[in-house]
Amino acid sequence: xxxxxxxxxxxxxxxxxxxxxxxxxxxxxxxxxxxxxxxxxxxxxxxxxxxxxxxxxxxxxxxxxxxxxxxxxxxxxxxxxxxxxxxxxxxxxxxxxxxxxxxxxxxxxxxxxx
Amino acid sequence: xxxxxxxxxxxxxxxxxxxxxxxxxxxxxxxxxxxxxxxxxxxxxxxxxxxxxxxxxxxxxxxxxxxxxxxxxxxxxxxxxxxxxxxxxxxxxxxxxxxxxxxxxxxxxxxxx
Numbered sequence: 001x002x003x004x005x006x007x008x009x010x011x012x013x014x015x016x017x018x019x020x021x022x023x024x025x026x027x028x029x030x031x032x033x034x035x036x037x038x039x040x041x042x043x044x045x046x047x048x049x050x051x052x053x054x055x056x057x058x059x060x061x062x063x064x065x066x067x068x069x070x071x072x073x074x075x076x077x078x079x080x081x082x083x084x085x086x087x088x089x090x091x092x093x094x095x096x097x098x099x100x101x102x103x104x105x106x107x108x109x110x111x112x113x114x
Numbered sequence: 115x116x117x118x119x120x121x122x123x124x125x126x127x128x129x130x131x132x133x134x135x136x137x138x139x140x141x142x143x144x145x146x147x148x149x150x151x152x153x154x155x156x157x158x159x160x161x162x163x164x165x166x167x168x169x170x171x172x173x174x175x176x177x178x179x180x181x182x183x184x185x186x187x188x189x190x191x192x193x194x195x196x197x198x199x200x201x202x203x204x205x206x207x208x209x210x211x212x213x214x215x216x217x218x219x220x221x222x223x224x225x226x227x
Contacts, residue, residue, distance in 0.1 A: 033214050042217035058214055090157050105157025
């Protein structure tokens with residue numbers, strides 16, 4: 001079945017360490033997105049990519065980095081510069097021209113920094 | 115994008131219709147109303163969207179007022195599995211839609227047995 005796979009589901013890291021969250025999709029979607037969700041809050045856009053080798057900052061990009069070397073993959077690195085990295089991270093993808101109803105989300109990675 | 119206002123939480127009895135309101139008084143003529151829902155610790159799931167006319171699909175119905183300043187999502191026969199946070203989003207349909215969308219806090223719908 002087609003979909004988005006995020007791994008791992010739970011991740012623990014020590015403060016000051018960089019950590020990379022994986023996001024893979026087999027939907028042949030052009031666009032991919034990373035969101036952050038804090039308890040009781042909505043989703044905030046971190047980065048998005050409309051095409052391979054191109055990406056744009058979202059609303060809260062500081063302390064994060066991404067790459068888009070392959071259409072299927074859009075990993076997110078949470079760097080030590082991110083002041084408050086503990087959160088639920090969601091990856092999504094969409095096909096160009098599908099508008100909002102074409103968004104498919106992964107099941108998320110819950111990152112805890114201790 | 116127009117701002118939306120939703121109640122923080124709502125309860126509904128299992129088997130009854132759940133009616134979730136959304137106010138979007140600053141909506142412009144070419145902005146659509148979209149609804150997503152998020153079950154606990156999962157990614158959001160698309161439900162339905164509309165511009166002016168009422169819409170219905172296998173999951174829900176969307177009623178948009180004539181002045182388009184508010185809308186209601188209706189789950190006709192709510193089940194326990196419908197317990198989730200429901201997000202109302204108003205946005206231009208850009209065709210590509212590839213610059214991301216913004217979710218507010220939504221309405222936490224709790225279906226009571």
